[in-house]
Each structure stands twice: as C-alpha cells, then as structure tokens.
Amino acid sequence: MTSEAGTEGRRTNRRGRSTREAMLDAAVTALASGEPGSVSANRIAKETGATWGTVKYQFGDVDGLWAAFLRRTAEHRGELPYRENNSAPLPERVADIIDILFLGLTSTEARAIENLRAALPRDPAELERLYPATAAELASWKDSWANACQKAFADLDVDPGRVREVAAFIPGAMRGLVSEARLGTYSDLDEARRGLTNAIVAYLDR
CATH class of the missing domain: 1.20.5 (Single alpha-helices involved in coiled-coils or other helix-helix interfaces)
Incomplete structure (x- = not known):
C-alpha cells in the first residue's frame, strides 16, 4: 500500500x-x-x-511565473569563465566577457527577457509593489553580475572601483550593439566590439 x-x-x-x-x-x-x-x-x-x-x-500567481522564468534563464546563462588564480591576461578576459555577453544577448531567451521587462513597470517602487518576486529576481542579477566581474579580475592588479564602474555600463553598451545588429547598421560591429574591449582594458590597466 x-x-x-x-x-x-x-x-x-x-x-x-x-x-x-x-x-x-x-x-x-x-x-x-x-x-x-x-x-x-x-x-x-x-x-x-x-x-x-x-x-x-x-x-x-503571475509574479511567481515571471520570477521563475527569470530564475531559469539566469541558470541557463551560467557564470563568467574566469575565477581567481587563472593565467589569462586582462585583454583576453575582457574580450571573452564582451563576446559572451554579445552572444547571450542575441539569444531567444534574451529577447524574451527584453520583451518581459518592456511590459513591466519602469519605476522600481511600482515594480516591487506589483511584482515583488520578479523585482527581487531582477535586483539579484545586478549583485550577481557585479560579483562575477570582481571575481573575473580578482587576481590582477585592477582597481575594484573601476571594475564596478565597468560592470555597471557593459550590459547597456552591449544591448546597444545587439540592437544595432537587429535593426541593421552600416557600422562594423566586430570593430565596435574590439574598440569597446580596448577602451575597457585601457581603463582597467593601471
């Protein structure tokens, strides 16, 4: 029985x-x-x-559905490949991060996230009031991303404050390049990615 x-x-x-x-x-x-x-x-x-x-x-409820959806996409995304005590030089690490983000933001899941976020309230207080679990999941991404970037450069002589600044602007910059790719552009996006990589390296390399 x-x-x-x-x-x-x-x-x-x-x-x-x-x-x-x-x-x-x-x-x-x-x-x-x-x-x-x-x-x-x-x-x-x-x-x-x-x-x-x-x-x-x-x-x-629907808040739980969106939070679960965001959590699963985060799990699929995985983590940056670099940890403490690895031998890759700074330019290679930055280039890899740029490439990973570019490829990730062109994925089907990234488009789904973008469309969901576009439909959610823009004001954080309103988002937290109406969709608390979804807001918490999105907020956790910021800290996870910042921590991942710190780990990626932890064994190099890089200013943690500058790493935080770079971590803050890279996602938006990459979304801009992905948007250009989707809309069509006369710009060379490979060249743009190289330029962004070189600018970040120059800023981080003391």
Missing part, C-alpha cells in the same frame, strides 16, 4: 515538474515573439493546454 502510494506520488511529482518546465518553455517562446498579448500568463497556459489554475498551482 505504502509502496503504491509512493510510486503514485513520484509520478505526480514528475508530471508536475514536466508541466512546470513546459510552461516555462512556452513563456520563452511567447515572450520572445514580441507579439501583442505575448506577456500573458493565460496565453502561456493555453500554449501548454493548461489553465490559470495550473499557473497558480505551479507558480502562485
């Missing part, structure tokens, strides 16, 4: 996890499309043949 109940429980848990993952996959697809109404938990539920009740069961 107990064994049968345990087996059924595992099956239920597997089904629940499968449903949750399917809904998060549907969220990526819907949000990345940028179509009107794509930022809709109801639409995402329908994409997986589920109901709003399923959304509430799996995520609590």
